[in-house]
Amino acid sequence: MDEVQEKSLNxxxxxxxxxxxxxxxxxxxxxxxxxxxNGYLHIGHVKAICMDFGVAEKYNGICNLRxxxxxxxxxxxxxxxxxxxxxxxxGFKWANIFYASDYFDKxxxxxxRFIKAGKAYVDEQTAEQIAEQKGTPTEPGxxxxxxxxxxxxxxxxxxxxxxxxxxxxxxxxRAKIDMANPNMHFRDPIMYRIITSHxxxxxGRKWNVYPMYDFxxxxxxxxxxxxxxxxxxxxxxxxxxxxxxxxxxxxxxxxEEWGVPANSRPHQxxxxxxxxxxxxxxxxxxxxxxxxxxxxxxxxxRMPTVCGLRRRGYTPSAIRSFIDKIGYTxxxxxxxxxxxxxxxxxxxxxxxxxxxxxxxxVRLVLNNYEGSETITAQxxxxxxxxxxxxxxxxxxxxxxxxxxMEDAPKDFxxxxxxxxxxxxxxAYIIQATxxxxxxxxxxxxxxxxxxxxxxxxxxxxNRKTKSTINWVECSSAVDAExxxxxxxxxxxxxxxxxxxxxxxxxxxxxxIVNCKVEGSLRNEMHAPVLKEGIAQENHYQFLKQGYxxxxxDTTADHLVFNRTAxxxxxxxx
RNA sequence: UGUCUAAUGGUAUAAAGGCUAUUACGUCAGAUUUUGGUUCUGAAGAUCUUGGUUCGAUUCCAGGUUAGACAACCA
Numbered sequence: 001m002d003e004v005q006e007k008s009l010n011x012x013x014x015x016x017x018x019x020x021x022x023x024x025x026x027x028x029x030x031x032x033x034x035x036x037x038n039g040y041l042h043i044g045h046v047k048a049i050c051m052d053f054g055v056a057e058k059y060n061g062i063c064n065l066r067x068x069x070x071x072x073x074x075x076x077x078x079x080x081x082x083x084x085x086x087x088x089x090x091g092f093k094w095a096n097i098f099y100a101s102d103y104f105d106k107x108x109x110x111x112x113r114f115i116k117a118g119k120a121y122v123d124e125q126t127a128e129q130i131a132e133q134k135g136t137p138t139e140p141g142x143x144x145x146x147x148x149x150x151x152x153x154x155x156x157x158x159x160x161x162x163x164x165x166x167x168x169x170x171x172x173x174r175a176k177i178d179m180a181n182p183n184m185h186f187r188d189p190i191m192y193r194i195i196t197s198h199x200x201x202x203x204g205r206k207w208n209v210y211p212m213y214d215f216x217x218x219x220x221x222x223x224x225x226x227x228x229x230x231x232x233x234x235x236x237x238x239x240x241x242x243x244x245x246x247x248x249x250x251x252x253x254x255x256e257e258w259g260v261p262a263n264s265r266p267h268q269x270x271x272x273x274x275x276x277x278x279x280x281x282x283x284x285x286x287x288x289x290x291x292x293x294x295x296x297x298x299x300x301x302r303m304p305t306v307c308g309l310r311r312r313g314y315t316p317s318a319i320r321s322f323i324d325k326i327g328y329t330x331x332x333x334x335x336x337x338x339x340x341x342x343x344x345x346x347x348x349x350x351x352x353x354x355x356x357x358x359x360x361x362v363r364l365v366l367n368n369y370e371g372s373e374t375i376t377a378q379x380x381x382x383x384x385x386x387x388x389x390x391x392x393x394x395x396x397x398x399x400x401x402x403x404x405m406e407d408a409p410k411d412f413x414x415x416x417x418x419x420x421x422x423x424x425x426x427a428y429i430i431q432a433t434x435x436x437x438x439x440x441x442x443x444x445x446x447x448x449x450x451x452x453x454x455x456x457x458x459x460x461x462n463r464k465t466k467s468t469i470n471w472v473e474c475s476s477a478v479d480a481e482x483x484x485x486x487x488x489x490x491x492x493x494x495x496x497x498x499x500x501x502x503x504x505x506x507x508x509x510x511x512i513v514n515c516k517v518e519g520s521l522r523n524e525m526h527a528p529v530l531k532e533g534i535a536q537e538n539h540y541q542f543l544k545q546g547y548x549x550x551x552x553d554t555t556a557d558h559l560v561f562n563r564t565a566x567x568x569x570x571x572x573x
Numbered sequence: 574u575g576u577c578u579a580a581u582g583g584u585a586u587a588a589a590g591g592c593u594a595u596u597a598c599g600u601c602a603g604a605u606u607u608u609g610g611u612u613c614u615g616a617a618g619a620u621c622u623u624g625g626u627u628c629g630a631u632u633c634c635a636g637g638u639u640a641g642a643c644a645a646c647c648a
């Protein structure tokens with residue numbers, strides 16, 4: 001047995017192993033993936049998902065899915081459904097589904113305790129006034145005039161807020177911490193605000209006050225028994241507050257009141273978020289692209305969303321392999337889109353049946369061939385297990401316009417009158433004899449002689465040719481729509497550019513072309529196949545063209561394919 | 574004149590004080606190939622800086638530089 005090179009642990013896994021060794025949280029591992037249901041999951045979330053679920057699985061712990069649904073203004077069940085579906089499709093299994101809204105009663109109770117302990121107060125200033133008093137990173141803030149309000153009054157007002165007696169925006173509950181703290185998040189952060197304009201997607205109209213992230217997230221982790229609360233780097237500055245609220249909570253309550261073991265305590269760890277060249281990873285910008293119709297929807301194959309990647313033809317294993325390759329650190333970097341493409345090619349090259357599709361067809365007439373015959377072709381050369389298919393061969397074939405040149409340079413390996421011998425994939429060896437042109441000089445038909453003794457698989461077909469070209473027999477060819485995608489943005493880092501990011505879109509990110517595909521695709525299984533309740537897409541490699549996937553727009557008489565990724569092309573002029 | 578993070582080939586990563594600084598993508602060259610794909614072989618290419626500790630520093634310490642995060646009634 002060869003020595004398998006052990007993959008080194010990322011820094012989070014190192015911490016986890018150390019914690020297990022030291023018996024932190026009794027060596028128990030529990031994580032959570034905490035999306036806000038206000039948008040679709042994208043590949044950046046997948047990086048977090050792989051971490052959260054991956055660590056739990058690797059160290060025999062559990063990972064829960066928890067929706068961070070503390071802001072009914074932005075959230076919706078539509079997103080809850082898409083998020084659960086995407087995680088399922090990726091192949092991850094959560095132990096439980098929780099919602100931050102499950103803890104609204106507990107959090108309200110806790111807020112009351114904070115008020116009673118003199119750690120929170122109701123502020124009646126406007127958002128602008130509060131912002132103004134916050135100071136700046138280099139200057140301390142000023143205290144609110146309501147900061148030293150008596151406990152009884154705070155209590156009365158907070159309860160009035162929850163009863164719906166106070167207009168939205170008129171009052172907030174703030175933690176009384178330190179207006180001069182160098183960490184801005186400690187300058188009396190808002191714990192609760194009033195939201196009466198929108199019902200909550202789960203609790204309806206029960207609540208008129210909703211907790212802010214900082215007051216909800218850490219406590220939710222605590223209530224659930226999370227041990228490692230893993231998130232991205234932008235939350236580093238929140239960590240002291242995360243710890244503060246838990247510390248203060250433990251001063252005004254006992255763990256058993258929350259049903260939590262006494263020695264259980266969550267800790268937050270942060271890793272670098274994912275950025276990929278030529279795309280944007282911000283929910284706000286994606287939402288804008290969708291709303292303004294700049295893409296066809298959240299699942300547009302150019303989008304970095306999970307459903308977009310899926311429609312593009314990315315497989316769960318390719319996506320997970322990509323995440324595995326990029327790793328987790330604290331360095332904010334930018335991943336080359338090429339790596340993502342590489343992983344999907346690597347995955348599909350072993351599974352996607354090869355078929356012929358001609359994108360820019362020109363008719364090839366074989367001078368000395370009459371009639372027709374059926375040819376059996378391997379789905380993937382060299383992989384017998386993937387089976388075979390039948391192709392009709394005849395006198396007239398569609399070939400790629402680019403496979404013929406009237407005056408060819410030396411390093412052009414394909415058809416040219418009087419030029420080299422070329423093999424028709426899985427069929428005969430031919431040699432071009434000439435062509436017809438229309439009035440504008442465009443080639444309309446190419447003529448070639450067939451070596452009738454050179455059929456593939458026979459002895460006469462054994463000799464080498466410099467090139468093999470693809471073909472589709474004319475009478476049996478099927479018309480299909482191919483959607484050719486390219487990078488969504490024209491520049492590497494759209495987020496870094498000044499001005500309107502919409503002006504940076506790549507105008508050629510989608511080209512729709514008609515092509516001729518081989519007859520075998522007419523009756524292929526284009527409906528997605530169910531596997532463990534999840535629809536699996538049908539992937540193909542169009543020989544020499546790239547990997548394609550059947551698009552859901554496909555109907556019985558109209559085939560639509562999306563190009564997942566092109567093949568690498570080393571031939572340069 | 575704030576606090577916090579970070580800094581290794583073009584990109585992303587590894588090396589927990591010790592061999593010629595790892596691997597992948599990308600690039601270049603050659604071979605193989607019934608896909609100009611794949612596969613194989615080879616090559617070029619990196620420790621931000623200045624000190625310190627040490628027999629020895631990518632690693633530990635201090636200063637500097639550079640980059641990023643932080644001033645939503647968002648998460």
